[in-house]
Amino acid sequence: MRFATIRHLGIKELRSLARDPIMLGLILFAFTAAIYSAATAMPETLNKAPISIVDEDRSPLSARIVDAFYLPHFLSPVMITQAEMDARMDAGLDTFALNIPPEFQRDLLAGRQPTIQLNVDATRMSQAFTGSGYIQTMITSEVTEFVQRYRGVAAPPVDLALRARFNPSLTQAWFGAVMEVINNVTMLSIVLTGAALIREREHGTIEHLLVMPVTPCEIMTSKVWAMGLVVLVACAFALVFVVQGLLSVPIEGSLVLFLAGTALHLFATTSMGIFMGTIARSMPQFGLLLMLILMPLEMLSGGVTPRESMPDWIQVIMQIAPTTHFVSLAQAILYRGAGLDVVWPQCAILVVIGAVFFGITLVRFRKTIGILG
Structure with a gap:
């Protein structure tokens, strides 16, 4: 050549x-x-997910749960009625719709196990998967703090020392x-x-x-x-x-x-x-x-x-x-x-x-x- x-x-x-x-x-x-x-x-965490809440209990505990959702993970919750929930999900307005039933606080303090319904628009894959875990953790934390009167964290039996190499902040x-x-x-x-x-x-x-x-x-x-x-x-x-x-x-x-x-x-x-x-x-x-x-x-x-x-x-x-x-x-x-x-x-x-x-x-x-x- x-x-x-x-x-x-x-x-x-x-x-x-x-x-x-x-x-x-x-x-x-x-x-x-x-x-x-x-x-x-590539989102780091859940970001500005739209959520609506049906609060049929109207109790201090349900108010705490509503106040737990805020930016940047969630948009400010839209308070709706039971009749509006399905229509908003069908229209794609909400990724999550939370339904707090009547007498939720009273049943919880009475030792019963009340259920909160969470509706998820699964077509929004990343938000649906990540957000469901977020909401579960947030509700559990608020309910536990309300019942125990303080926000406590149980000490794990094993302490895991996390060391993220090459990308410390993940x-x-x-x-x-x-x-x-x-x-x-x-x-x-x-x-x-x-x-x-x-x-x-x-x-x-x-x-x-x-x-x-x-x-x-x-x-x-x-x-x-x-x-x-x-x-x-x-x-x-x-x-x-x-x-x-x-x-x-x-x-x-x-x-x-x-x-x-x-x-x-x-x-x-x-x-x-x-x-x-x-x-x-x-x-x-x-x-x-x-x-x-x-x-x-x-x-x-x-x-x-x-x-x-x-x-x-x-x-x-x-x-x-x-x-x-x-x-x-x-x-x-x-x-x-x-x-x-x-x-x-x-x-x-x-x-x-x-x-x-x-x-x-x-x-x-x-x-x-x-x-x-």
């Missing part, structure tokens, strides 16, 4: 990308607004921001290289390249380094200015080491993008093919669900996916501050996977070039 030729062809790819406002907008959105929204859209936004960067690196590297090849085929410039003294390997290598460089620069920008700057997420490890590992990952994913570009004949076809490939790569890589909880056969199959090892490498460096002595196995595996993907794609690309010629 002639490196001067590869450099000039890569610069041509960068100029072509610079004239594509849609792709530039996608890159800008993926590494700014998408990361911010993914981080802030802030979910930290996880969401970094994982969105990882996912967007994979997505954009595949999209940019595949779209670059399809764009040349649609514009007819691929035929111009066939009559020039360039080889398929040089053409493919130029697309890999050019699009990989764009994603790498965008990734570095997102980590420094969006993740660390705007979201104030601490990065424990070396950014240089992470970007080096990202480059190895891009070697594999850009090759995948070119391979998919040789299969698809248009951008709509490429988009459909992308959904079939990208979703399993992201969902089964271990970033969303721990790989240990997946079936054994899926764990074996996903060993050949570069995202599996990239997620492991990225989490080790960015979350736990790992060095090269820890992540070198993932780096070595990414090199092997990238070389295999590049070789397979080059064979396919040569066949496609031969057909077009």
Whole structure:
């Protein structure tokens, strides 16, 4: 290969990308607004859940229960009648509807076990699951304090000393921001290289390249380094200015080491993008093919669900996916501050996977070039 030729062809790819406002907008959105929204859209706790209460007891205890619901976990309770409860739930106005029965306080003080009815709109999955536990704990606490005349906490038989490592405050936004960067690196590297090849085929410039003294390997290598460089620069920008700057997420490890590992990952994913570009004949076809490939790569890589909880056969199959090892490498460096002595196995595996993907794609690309010629 002639490196001067590869450099000039890569610069041509960068100029072509610079004239594509849609792709530039996608890159800008993926590494700014998408990361911010993914981080802030992961709620830490229940937040502003709408609740209505039917208070048929009208006692001091029921008033205490009503007053226990306030911001930020719940909106101010709407006091309604029994007849309004079902209609409001059907209209989607309330996630929770609490019904305190008549004589609730008197039955409780008499030693009976009265029941409070809680209606939950289960279509709101996250709020329904989390909020039910919140409400149970809050009502139990208020009733216990009312009966005992003080708010006491029973001493547990075993004292659990909790030590949360790598995320002491258990802030979910930290996880969401970094994982969105990882996912967007994979997505954009595949999209940019595949779209670059399809764009040349649609514009007819691929035929111009066939009559020039360039080889398929040089053409493919130029697309890999050019699009990989764009994603790498965008990734570095997102980590420094969006993740660390705007979201104030601490990065424990070396950014240089992470970007080096990202480059190895891009070697594999850009090759995948070119391979998919040789299969698809248009951008709509490429988009459909992308959904079939990208979703399993992201969902089964271990970033969303721990790989240990997946079936054994899926764990074996996903060993050949570069995202599996990239997620492991990225989490080790960015979350736990790992060095090269820890992540070198993932780096070595990414090199092997990238070389295999590049070789397979080059064979396919040569066949496609031969057909077009």
